[in-house]
Amino acid sequence: MREFAYSRAGDLEEAGRLAEEQAGRFIAGGTNLLDLMKLEVETPKALVDVSRLPLGEISPTEDGGLRIGAMVTNADLAADQTVRRDYPVLSRALLAGASGQLRNKATTGGNLLQRTRCYYFYETSAPCNKRNPGSGCAALDGFNRIHAILGTSDQCIATHPSDMAVAMLALDASVETRLPDGGSRTIALKNFHRLPGQTPEVESNLQPGELITSVVLPPPPKGRHIYRKVRDRASYAFALVSVAAIVAVENGKIASARLAFGGLAHKPWRDRAVEEALIGQEPSEALFEEAADLLLKEAAGHGHNDFKIPLGRRTLIAVLSEATKEAAQ
Amino acid sequence: MITLTVNDTVHELDLDPRTSLLDALRDHLALTGTKKGCDHGQCGACTVLVNGRRINSCLTLAIMHEGDAVTTIEGLGTPEALHPMQASFLDHDGFQCGYCTPGQIVSALGMLDEFRAGWPSHVSESLDGGTELSDEEISERMSGNICRCSAYPNIVHAIRAARDERADKGESEERT
Numbered sequence A: 001m002r003e004f005a006y007s008r009a010g011d012l013e014e015a016g017r018l019a020e021e022q023a024g025r026f027i028a029g030g031t032n033l034l035d036l037m038k039l040e041v042e043t044p045k046a047l048v049d050v051s052r053l054p055l056g057e058i059s060p061t062e063d064g065g066l067r068i069g070a071m072v073t074n075a076d077l078a079a080d081q082t083v084r085r086d087y088p089v090l091s092r093a094l095l096a097g098a099s100g101q102l103r104n105k106a107t108t109g110g111n112l113l114q115r116t117r118c119y120y121f122y123e124t125s126a127p128c129n130k131r132n133p134g135s136g137c138a139a140l141d142g143f144n145r146i147h148a149i150l151g152t153s154d155q156c157i158a159t160h161p162s163d164m165a166v167a168m169l170a171l172d173a174s175v176e177t178r179l180p181d182g183g184s185r186t187i188a189l190k191n192f193h194r195l196p197g198q199t200p201e202v203e204s205n206l207q208p209g210e211l212i213t214s215v216v217l218p219p220p221p222k223g224r225h226i227y228r229k230v231r232d233r234a235s236y237a238f239a240l241v242s243v244a245a246i247v248a249v250e251n252g253k254i255a256s257a258r259l260a261f262g263g264l265a266h267k268p269w270r271d272r273a274v275e276e277a278l279i280g281q282e283p284s285e286a287l288f289e290e291a292a293d294l295l296l297k298e299a300a301g302h303g304h305n306d307f308k309i310p311l312g313r314r315t316l317i318a319v320l321s322e323a324t325k326e327a328a329q
Numbered sequence B: 001m002i003t004l005t006v007n008d009t010v011h012e013l014d015l016d017p018r019t020s021l022l023d024a025l026r027d028h029l030a031l032t033g034t035k036k037g038c039d040h041g042q043c044g045a046c047t048v049l050v051n052g053r054r055i056n057s058c059l060t061l062a063i064m065h066e067g068d069a070v071t072t073i074e075g076l077g078t079p080e081a082l083h084p085m086q087a088s089f090l091d092h093d094g095f096q097c098g099y100c101t102p103g104q105i106v107s108a109l110g111m112l113d114e115f116r117a118g119w120p121s122h123v124s125e126s127l128d129g130g131t132e133l134s135d136e137e138i139s140e141r142m143s144g145n146i147c148r149c150s151a152y153p154n155i156v157h158a159i160r161a162a163r164d165e166r167a168d169k170g171e172s173e174e175r176t
Helices: A012-022 A033-038 A074-079 A081-086 A088-095 A108-112 A164-170 A272-278 A285-296 A308-328 B021-028 B084-091 B101-116 B135-141 B152-169
Strands: A005-008 A025-027 A046-049 A058-060 A066-069 A174-178 A184-188 A211-217 A224-230 A241-250 A253-262 B002-006 B009-013 B047-050 B053-056 B069-071
Touching (some): A005 A012, A012 A025, A012 A046, A012 A211, A058 A081, A074 A081, A074 A088, A074 A108, A081 A088, A088 A164, A088 A224, A088 A241, A108 A164, A108 A211, A224 A308, A241 A308, A253 A272, A272 A285, A285 A308, B021 B047, B047 B101, B084 B101, B084 B152, B101 B135, B101 B152, B135 B152
Parallel strands (some): A005 A046, B002 B069
Antiparallel strands (some): A058 A066, A066 A211, A174 A184, A174 A211, A241 A253, B047 B053, B047 B069
16 A cells, blocks of 8 residues: 555544645545555545544435435445335445445445446556556456446446445435535536546546535435345345336326436436336336336447346346336236 | 554554554554454455444554444453353354454354344345344345355354344343
8 A cells, every 4th residue: 555644634624625735535434445545546645534524414304305424324324214214225225235344334425436346447457547547448358247338438338336326316316515615515416426438537526625525315205115236146246237216106107217227337327218218107018128128228238248238128127017016916 | 643442452553544453453452363364345354343333444544443442352252251152153163264253253243233223134024123133134244254164054053043142141232
């Protein structure tokens, strides 16, 4: 691990000042950042410890939603009674991710900012446009079983590894931040992560020194909440494909559908055209096939990950069948 | 200098900021019961309790834990007076080589506290916390601890037996 200067921020203002003065990186749970620093994939000159900032609360918002402090751990968020009752898709997504030990350390803000698990991003001797812009992408013609099939570019085919963010995207979450100049802003989660394009090293729309302070969920949406994760082993593995679904059926027709996908793209993926094709329709296998066609019409495999196209199709159809099962009976 | 509280003892340490909590325990405090397996948070051999919660000590900096209460395997029992979870791993042959065992035992204690707090898991039918601690639940909740010898069946037996013994005695807290 390369040397770095360490400082602990006592409050938000100090966190912003330290990050600006030292061009430092924020560290909270550290489970991903320290792993990458050991491998020297990440080599920050300074770390600003924000883990003790008072951002550990989960509280109701005025409009009936929920504000989740950036330092709330994944374990506490999954176990929160309000989340379990009103946003079960989020509890399920969190519980499907990582291990008990990691969930006790990983934070809400950090989870959103975790880096890809692309093998070549981790392997410092390999070309990687995300780690070393301009060096090339070893995954394009390499081992790419875990890689993206939607929204890729000729520079990068990495996926975003989070389960939590997929559920939050289905829930229309937004991210509240503190800017380096002391101001604050709110970024819709759908506009938070970026596709790789020509700059895969830029993964979010945060500015340098901008700190996530909370994630806000709108009032809980009606319908069945499902998080289905398909992976290589039964526990403690990243998603090959995951689907977060919140689907409501009224009078035999789909009244609302929110669908977000993990494992398919450089960011949690949501496609409104798929949802619109379902709304107002009677649930049926043919309808779900049509939804899958829409989701995957631009999908492209790169060899080893070709299987994700049929897997994504089957997983979506299975989730929609489960979500509408009772209404169809 | 940083102050680190491990197993109720306060230590003053002069550490490079890069020192992981795991390396501080092993290399600076000679508490070598906590093992280094992968050093990347994948195997769980380094599991310790921080303020009662189980974490991977390899994936956190010692300097970030000033004022926290760290509990390692050495803080649970002694060879003469084993912690019931340690005794249960012996009784049920919950290991072969033993390298992952301290992490398994510490993780099991953290896991049982999480279960008693009503936390659901990925395999829980319902999120309401009213689940039984089945073998499937134990396996899922312990998936952050890898056993290279694959002693998993007896690890599950050992944890279940220690938990049943505690339930029989009606004990609520036996760690301290």
